[in-house]
Amino acid sequence: MKPIKKIGIITGGGDCSGLNAVISAVTKTAIRKYGIEVVGYLKGYFGLYHNNFVQLDMRRVSGIMHEGGTILKASNKDNLFNYRMEQADGSVTYEDVSDVAIENMKKEGVDALIVIGGDGTLTSARDFYRKGIPVIGVPKTIDNDLPATDVTFGYNSALTSIVDSLDKIHTTAYSHDRVMVVEVMGRHTGWLALEGGVAGSADVILVPEIPYDLDKVVEKVKQRDAEGKNFSIVVVSEGAKEKGGSVHVREIVEDSADSERLGGVGEQITARLQKMIKGHEVRYTNLGYTQRGGMTSQFDRLLAQRFGVMAIDLLMQGGAGKMVRYKGRKVTHVDLEDVVGSGDVGETSKGGAKYVEPEGQIVQAAKSLGICFGE
Numbered sequence: 001m002k003p004i005k006k007i008g009i010i011t012g013g014g015d016c017s018g019l020n021a022v023i024s025a026v027t028k029t030a031i032r033k034y035g036i037e038v039v040g041y042l043k044g045y046f047g048l049y050h051n052n053f054v055q056l057d058m059r060r061v062s063g064i065m066h067e068g069g070t071i072l073k074a075s076n077k078d079n080l081f082n083y084r085m086e087q088a089d090g091s092v093t094y095e096d097v098s099d100v101a102i103e104n105m106k107k108e109g110v111d112a113l114i115v116i117g118g119d120g121t122l123t124s125a126r127d128f129y130r131k132g133i134p135v136i137g138v139p140k141t142i143d144n145d146l147p148a149t150d151v152t153f154g155y156n157s158a159l160t161s162i163v164d165s166l167d168k169i170h171t172t173a174y175s176h177d178r179v180m181v182v183e184v185m186g187r188h189t190g191w192l193a194l195e196g197g198v199a200g201s202a203d204v205i206l207v208p209e210i211p212y213d214l215d216k217v218v219e220k221v222k223q224r225d226a227e228g229k230n231f232s233i234v235v236v237s238e239g240a241k242e243k244g245g246s247v248h249v250r251e252i253v254e255d256s257a258d259s260e261r262l263g264g265v266g267e268q269i270t271a272r273l274q275k276m277i278k279g280h281e282v283r284y285t286n287l288g289y290t291q292r293g294g295m296t297s298q299f300d301r302l303l304a305q306r307f308g309v310m311a312i313d314l315l316m317q318g319g320a321g322k323m324v325r326y327k328g329r330k331v332t333h334v335d336l337e338d339v340v341g342s343g344d345v346g347e348t349s350k351g352g353a354k355y356v357e358p359e360g361q362i363v364q365a366a367k368s369l370g371i372c373f374g375e
């Protein structure tokens, strides 16, 4: 392999806390330990295609580690292997423009890429590797649904934010004897609802993996009333489904690896519960993008920086075509070929997502605590 003198960083997919920590760790290690140059492509693969990048140096990455978002901006579209082109006559075609990106890299002397993203972004990373570009992938998603890693960065920060919101919502629920329905993200898996709900003292948790029956939710509210606890908190995952029902699709985003955008199931549930429950006002809060932004939690700062250091170490030691991951409290790596590209479930890996297990320890512990799953 040609010696690596200059690398490019890309952040793709939806943003989350910890991206800047990876960017900063990669850049600092690349410069201090290996004496190589670093650039950051702007807006994910869009920047690679348009050769739009910024120089990353010690000064540029100073003070960004703890901040949410990405200084490089991100895009969850722009698959360069199937790129949307609008023609002069208004028609749309899809073309493979990956060679343009490779030419851009050659022109600028960029020898390798570190790509931070979910399944869609990392599938393209694998495809660039297949075309001979040394690539290392770094997995991210707040949904924590990648089986190849015990945890992704971004998830813990989102959980922290959910628990903080639930603590706040509790006080109004209590003061007004209300039933509060709180919708959280988690496209096809219920980790955020489950772990956020247990940590945030939810009374009901509805996740995609356990289809719900609203009558059971009403029963739980009545049970709490009978115990003299005149308020209830219902945490619902955006991907939650009623028994025999389907997910609530908010919109379809063309060009996205997973085009369905969910959201709004909590609002529907609120309207129905209001009709079914006597003696309580039922209110709805969608935590939405507050879960993806803000300061990075201590756990994610540590994990994201460890991922960043491992990514550049691997690349410089000839380990291209890998994705870093966290397994058994250690940062290790796995072949990109083995973990990306299913395209079936959003930001997930080959073989499907890492789903909440209805019979697993956390759900069982939650049930022992009296939490209802709408069953």
Ligand code: F6P
Binding pocket: 014, 015, 076, 141, 142, 143, 185, 186, 187, 238, 261, 262, 292, 346, 347
């Ligand atoms: O997969 C991460 C995620 O934050 C999901 O939880 C959510 O459904 C989705 O991204 C939202 O994507 P967008 O930024 O396109 O609205």
